[in-house]
Amino acid sequence: MKQFSTGSEAGFGAIAFDLPSIAESLEMALPPAARPNVADQELSLQTMAAVHSALAHEVRGPLRWVTSFSELLIQERGASLDPIGKDYLQRIAGAAARLDEVMRDLQKFIARGVQEPRPVAVSLEAAVCAVLGNLSSRVSARNAQITIQRPLPRVQADPEWVEEILAQLLDNALKFVPAGTTPLVRIRAESSRGFVRLYVEDNGIGIPAVHQERIFDLFTRFNAESPGTGAGLALARQACARMGGCTGVESQPGQGSRFWIELPTTE
Amino acid sequence: MEPSPRPILHVEDEANDIHLLQRALVSAEIWNPVQVVKTAARAFAYLRGEEPFAKRDYYPIPGLILLDLTLPSLDGFEVLKWRQSQPEIRIIPVLVVTNSQQPAEVRAAYEAGANGYLAKPANFNGWLDMVKAIRVFWLNQNVLPAPPAPRVLTPENDVSRNGSLARFSLERAAV
Numbered sequence: 001m002k003q004f005s006t007g008s009e010a011g012f013g014a015i016a017f018d019l020p021s022i023a024e025s026l027e028m029a030l031p032p033a034a035r036p037n038v039a040d041q042e043l044s045l046q047t048m049a050a051v052h053s054a055l056a057h058e059v060r061g062p063l064r065w066v067t068s069f070s071e072l073l074i075q076e077r078g079a080s081l082d083p084i085g086k087d088y089l090q091r092i093a094g095a096a097a098r099l100d101e102v103m104r105d106l107q108k109f110i111a112r113g114v115q116e117p118r119p120v121a122v123s124l125e126a127a128v129c130a131v132l133g134n135l136s137s138r139v140s141a142r143n144a145q146i147t148i149q150r151p152l153p154r155v156q157a158d159p160e161w162v163e164e165i166l167a168q169l170l171d172n173a174l175k176f177v178p179a180g181t182t183p184l185v186r187i188r189a190e191s192s193r194g195f196v197r198l199y200v201e202d203n204g205i206g207i208p209a210v211h212q213e214r215i216f217d218l219f220t221r222f223n224a225e226s227p228g229t230g231a232g233l234a235l236a237r238q239a240c241a242r243m244g245g246c247t248g249v250e251s252q253p254g255q256g257s258r259f260w261i262e263l264p265t266t267e
Numbered sequence: 268m269e270p271s272p273r274p275i276l277h278v279e280d281e282a283n284d285i286h287l288l289q290r291a292l293v294s295a296e297i298w299n300p301v302q303v304v305k306t307a308a309r310a311f312a313y314l315r316g317e318e319p320f321a322k323r324d325y326y327p328i329p330g331l332i333l334l335d336l337t338l339p340s341l342d343g344f345e346v347l348k349w350r351q352s353q354p355e356i357r358i359i360p361v362l363v364v365t366n367s368q369q370p371a372e373v374r375a376a377y378e379a380g381a382n383g384y385l386a387k388p389a390n391f392n393g394w395l396d397m398v399k400a401i402r403v404f405w406l407n408q409n410v411l412p413a414p415p416a417p418r419v420l421t422p423e424n425d426v427s428r429n430g431s432l433a434r435f436s437l438e439r440a441a442v
Binding site for chain 1: 281283284287290337366367368369387388389390391392393394
């Protein structure tokens, strides 16, 4: 989907509400068999708003109670539990915390589907530097080497969303590198036909071809030990799509990965 | 003698959240009396001093209201709206304590006169931090308006022989 109509010429930066991409982002969350044939876009928007509200009130509420009362049980009655009892309790608390994280990401995914991006001219170079600044402790902890092929062009996009996408890609580039290997990350961009394609290349573990599309699905994790819920790339793809762009990956196991995002240029 | 701490009115229908708040208050050693009401209608009755909360010496005007937005029947927004129409009630600070952090709801709550908006904490330590913050600012540093003065007794309204409530008003008026 590459519709990206801004109303900036008409005055205030009103953005055409991009209903098809909202439906797409909802469908991306579902396995193919469960994908609805959404005829009535208005209804699907209402459905999403209802789901979002239900998650906030009906799901996260009881989850907070599981977490809070597990915590109170450990703090106040921990002494009367034997080690196995404590272990069970910690598993319950851990599961509730995990579920809360999943719910938060799911809410974010749904909210992002109905929010409108606020596109302005964004310097990819400045955005990359800001994100690397936030990741600096992880970069130095892993002694990672990061190369930016300057200059990086500007794109027409929502600056907050762009930073979120870049943070996700760079976080992955640092994370999925075997212990003992120095992470090497290369960032470069090229422009063509009204779009900028930004590449983030790593020397990580790589992704088998059969998994390359699925990694952009919600909650897919191929490494059980890695932290997070597996929503990051789905959120990144959704944000790109909502801004009229797209995402992709080229990779071979053991050969690193090259993730890319495409966003409209500023012209 | 120190005046006894002003009570907190907690408008909340979820038993677990009522328990967690009270447990957090005890852990934080906050001894203000807490009156819980589970519906908007009972909040109105309490604040108006109507039955079953008619005895003001047992059910004094609160110094702070904690208000959930999702209540059965009339919701928290209705409580906020009603409060704005009551000169003696709208001077009592209200903090919304609720599940949603939807920008539209936050905005609507402030527009309806809320003095603060707090998300229900995700864990018990979060509840503890929240009540401690409330104590520091709302119960200790913040200066509250005085509760409405007791009615001055005149022969017409002096019903002191008839009950403890009026006797209480008489004692207060004499101070």
